[in-house]
Amino acid sequence: MFESSRLGRDFFNRETLKVARELLGMRLVRIDSRQRLSGVIIEAEAYRGEEDQGCHARAGQTPRTRVMYGPPGHAYIYFTYGMHWMLNFVTEEVGYPAAVLIRAVHPLEGLHLISKRREPQPPQRWTDGPAKLCQAFGIDGSLNAHDICGPDAQIFVEHGDPIPDSSVTKSPRVGLNNVSEPWKSIPWRFMTGARQ
């Protein structure tokens, strides 16, 4: 049997909007204490550049945003609202701060462990938000800066069935209430399947 092909660094070393769009339909994989968890990515958002007032890098390079300035194909994982972790993949060349936030997946593998971590929520609420999927997949700050293209990656992405443009919805990014225009409304959120 074939091993599904993993996305390499070249995939992430591209324009962030393109990466976010093309991540739809790909499979997020988490190797968690020898168990394999996975889900199809159905929602993602692009954040790029210091001029993007929705991006954490609007404040320039700080201890938190350092990873976003580093090489593509690494995980940028941050803590927010005092309790939630968020998973992003760093994109574009070294020195340019950019990343794609993974906002929702459709769970495929490891359903028992996922359900246990997300108890007592029903299956449709297991991984339908950026913090929910991190909880379900056991992703936290200990994996910040993790190389998702390395041979021993505990988080990586595999090729999936391509999603046609007719099945992709774009909209403004979520949760940027205090952000100035045009960044607040720019349609850098990509959705398909159940999110659409």
Add this chain to the structure above:
DNA sequence: AGCACGATTAACT
């Protein structure tokens, strides 16, 4: 040192 707020979630009226 203090402060306001956050790329959210779940529970509640």
Add this chain to the structure above:
DNA sequence: GTTAATCGTGCTC
């Protein structure tokens, strides 16, 4: 529709 939970971060004093 509203709101509490809960604390790191970046900014001001």
